[in-house]
Amino acid sequence: MSNPRGIPKAFFVANVDEFMQGRKNADEPIHEFEEQYKKYKFMEANTIQRKKQVASKLPELNATIDMLDYLILKRVIFLFFYFYFLKFPN
DSSP, X not given: OBOTTOOBOOOOOSOHHHHHTTOSOSHHHHHHHHHHHHHHHHHHHHHHHHHXXXXXXXXXXXXXXXXXXXXXXXXXXXXXXXXXXXXXXX
């Protein structure tokens, strides 16, 4: 089972004796836990990489937001002067 992001559900063993009951050796469960651990480490590495990519793009995004704010302000000032002086002259 996994959640919508594709992260598999963690398996927790509360009672090891009960978990190992009916198994001849511990190699199979250990192998399963190691595979699960590798999946989590892989997902962690991907998450860290994505976080670094987003952090590297942050200054560019902030500059873009500043430019948009400037353009919006410029447009508002233009509309103000247009309507105040040209449309409704005194």
